[in-house]
Amino acid sequence: MKNQINVSVESTEDVELVEPQWCLIYEKATGKVIHIHQFLPLTANDRMPREELEKAAMTALEPQRRGQTESLGVFHAQAGDRLEPGIVYSVDPGSLKLSGKRIDILKRIEKARQPGKKK
Numbered sequence: 001m002k003n004q005i006n007v008s009v010e011s012t013e014d015v016e017l018v019e020p021q022w023c024l025i026y027e028k029a030t031g032k033v034i035h036i037h038q039f040l041p042l043t044a045n046d047r048m049p050r051e052e053l054e055k056a057a058m059t060a061l062e063p064q065r066r067g068q069t070e071s072l073g074v075f076h077a078q079a080g081d082r083l084e085p086g087i088v089y090s091v092d093p094g095s096l097k098l099s100g101k102r103i104d105i106l107k108r109i110e111k112a113r114q115p116g117k118k119k
Helices: 050-065 105-113
Strands: 021-027 033-039 072-076 087-091 098-102
Touching (some): 021 050, 033 087, 050 072
Antiparallel strands (some): 021 033, 021 072, 087 098
16 A cells, blocks of 8 residues: 555563554634644553543644634544544544545645745
């Protein structure tokens, strides 16, 4: 599959693999995801409470948003959900379902470099 990233974890000890936690911040009006926050717990006991994950995601946005967060929503990906690079995600404001559309990042960069084109 094109644009796929494979990750392999090896250890000399027995290792418990724990699912990452994902918190997506999106614009309530459009559903456009503007920030994806990932937390990688070392063990199941290290999982971050949802409220803390949300706070960490919003804190990461603070320099750009300057406290203007009332128009933003929070979406927590479910265990087993896989978020991939090269996908633009959105949250349907009505159903609160996550969807994604694959983009060709090289074409997007080339288009942005063309004179007279909006970035």
